[in-house]
Amino acid sequence: MKHPIYTTFGALLIALLVVAELRGWTPMRPTEVKNIPRSIRDNPGAYRPHYRTFFGSGHYMRGK
Amino acid sequence: MSAPAVASLTCPQCGAAIELRTLDQALSVVCGSCGSILDARDPNLHVLQEFKARQKFEPQIPLGTRGTLKGEKWEAVGYQVRGIVVDGTTYCWDEYLLFNPYKGFRYLTQYDGHWNDVQVIKAAPDEHTSGGRPYILLHGETFKHFQTATAETYFVLGEFPWQVRVGDTAVTRDFVAPPRMLSEERTPEETTWSLGTYMPAAQIWSAFGLPGKPPHARGVYANQPDAYMPLAGSMAKRYLLFVAVIIALILLRLVTASRETVFATNSAFFRPGAPADSLAFVTPSFTVSGRTANLEVTTEAQVDNGWAYFEYALVNETTGTTYEFGREVSYYYGRDSDGNWSEGSRRDRAVLPSVPAGQYFLRVLPEAEVPTSFLEYRIVVRRDVPTLTPYLFCLALLALPPILVALRAWGMESARWKESDYAPSSDDDDDE
Numbered sequence: 001m002k003h004p005i006y007t008t009f010g011a012l013l014i015a016l017l018v019v020a021e022l023r024g025w026t027p028m029r030p031t032e033v034k035n036i037p038r039s040i041r042d043n044p045g046a047y048r049p050h051y052r053t054f055f056g057s058g059h060y061m062r063g064k
Numbered sequence: 065m066s067a068p069a070v071a072s073l074t075c076p077q078c079g080a081a082i083e084l085r086t087l088d089q090a091l092s093v094v095c096g097s098c099g100s101i102l103d104a105r106d107p108n109l110h111v112l113q114e115f116k117a118r119q120k121f122e123p124q125i126p127l128g129t130r131g132t133l134k135g136e137k138w139e140a141v142g143y144q145v146r147g148i149v150v151d152g153t154t155y156c157w158d159e160y161l162l163f164n165p166y167k168g169f170r171y172l173t174q175y176d177g178h179w180n181d182v183q184v185i186k187a188a189p190d191e192h193t194s195g196g197r198p199y200i201l202l203h204g205e206t207f208k209h210f211q212t213a214t215a216e217t218y219f220v221l222g223e224f225p226w227q228v229r230v231g232d233t234a235v236t237r238d239f240v241a242p243p244r245m246l247s248e249e250r251t252p253e254e255t256t257w258s259l260g261t262y263m264p265a266a267q268i269w270s271a272f273g274l275p276g277k278p279p280h281a282r283g284v285y286a287n288q289p290d291a292y293m294p295l296a297g298s299m300a301k302r303y304l305l306f307v308a309v310i311i312a313l314i315l316l317r318l319v320t321a322s323r324e325t326v327f328a329t330n331s332a333f334f335r336p337g338a339p340a341d342s343l344a345f346v347t348p349s350f351t352v353s354g355r356t357a358n359l360e361v362t363t364e365a366q367v368d369n370g371w372a373y374f375e376y377a378l379v380n381e382t383t384g385t386t387y388e389f390g391r392e393v394s395y396y397y398g399r400d401s402d403g404n405w406s407e408g409s410r411r412d413r414a415v416l417p418s419v420p421a422g423q424y425f426l427r428v429l430p431e432a433e434v435p436t437s438f439l440e441y442r443i444v445v446r447r448d449v450p451t452l453t454p455y456l457f458c459l460a461l462l463a464l465p466p467i468l469v470a471l472r473a474w475g476m477e478s479a480r481w482k483e484s485d486y487a488p489s490s491d492d493d494d495d496e
Contacts, residue, residue: 013462018313025417025454033388034386044429045343049390
């Protein structure tokens with residue numbers, strides 16, 4: 001086999017890609033919080049998120 | 065090769081004993097004691113040249129050493145140090161003359177630890193020119209012109225089938241097709257061509273049973289084979305195979321992705337003066353079914369030269385697990401001296417990773433800065449959507465090794481030609 005290390009690297013990467021697709025992995029990571037209070041449904045305005053940034057964080061784009 | 069036939073003679077200059085290994089083939093022989101060059105054809109060993117070399121050199125392969133090179137036995141019978149002067153700097157190399165009574169002569173050359181096995185070729189090869197640069201086609205290989213210089217002999221030892229002199233000069237032209245090098249040597253009397261093949265120093269050491277290890281080669285030699293170039297080529301082919309596999313996976317994914325819409329709602333933002341928290345709301349519950357997969361949240365807002373920001377919380381009703389994220393939709397456009405311009409988009413897409421099946425709702429808090437007090441927007445949630453990002457990331461990672469090897473190959477080629485007549489610095493010098 002030519003380039004056994006590169007071929008193995010490529011095969012592993014593609015296998016990882018397949019698993020990532022099957023499991024729905026993406027590079028994006030939202031803040032995950034466990035056991036939030038059920039009152040969120042009754043009083044959604046009182047809920048305070050734990051995340052700081054995901055994409056954009058209040059630094060809004062301006063026009064040209 | 066049988067036991068060496070050696071004739072013993074006496075140096076007329078210093079009286080030291082001289083061994084003649086090539087017998088009637090030798091035209092000149094150098095006295096190892098006083099360095100005088102003697103006429104080997106003369107029974108009285110007429111002195112052709114007294115010792116003139118400024119410096120004495122010691123051959124790495126002692127004369128008289130016998131070895132097996134490419135399956136044939138050879139004996140080192142002659143040694144000379146030659147050199148060229150480029151930009152005031154002298155570059156010297158060693159030339160060993162090897163002899164086999166049945167095969168004749170061949171040479172070994174050594175420069176900065178780089179060795180070449182050289183044989184004289186009988187016919188002058190055809191020379192061509194491309195873009196003002198000479199090249200030679202020989203045995204289906206293209207030899208590119210590398211360097212033209214005037215070589216001078218600085219030191220000689222042993223015996224030679226020509227009348228050698230210290231101070232001899234010849235115009236040399238080298239053409240390379242690694243691992244081979246074609247060299248022309250021109251003197252007023254004759255022109256000879258020789259074909260050299262690059263040899264690892266360890267092979268020379270092993271062939272002649274030399275003690276220790278050979279000195280490390282320095283730099284990149286003119287015809288040193290580039291191990292990286294063919295490697296880069298075959299790795300690129302392997303990369304193309306990976307690209308084909310990944311394209312097949314993308315197509316498979318595009319076909320098999322369910323893209324199931326699990327929730328969609330239209331809403332409006334119309335209370336710009338109200339406290340931000342009072343605009344938060346929760347959506348009706350919706351079901352995410354099937355295996356754990358990604359979840360796409362698309363936000364489409366009719367913003368015109370303004371922005372809207374959506375603070376989201378996707379809540380699993382059963383487990384209380386919440387995925388929090390914020391998304392911005394902004395779209396600006398106008399016209400200036402460069403023409404029409406636009407920035408941003410009215411549509412945003414976020415893909416959440418690995419959301420398990422379950423009962424969910426969204427808590428949404430919109431904010432906006434728009435010229436009007438009313439903003440319509442639409443939120444759509446879909447599960448198991450195809451995304452290109454992981455594939456592109458994978459392709460980029462797979463491209464790294466061939467790119468690194470190609471850069472290494474490029475570096476080696478660059479270093480090789482830096483020593484030639486075609487180095488960029490040489491061009492600059494020529495212009496001066």
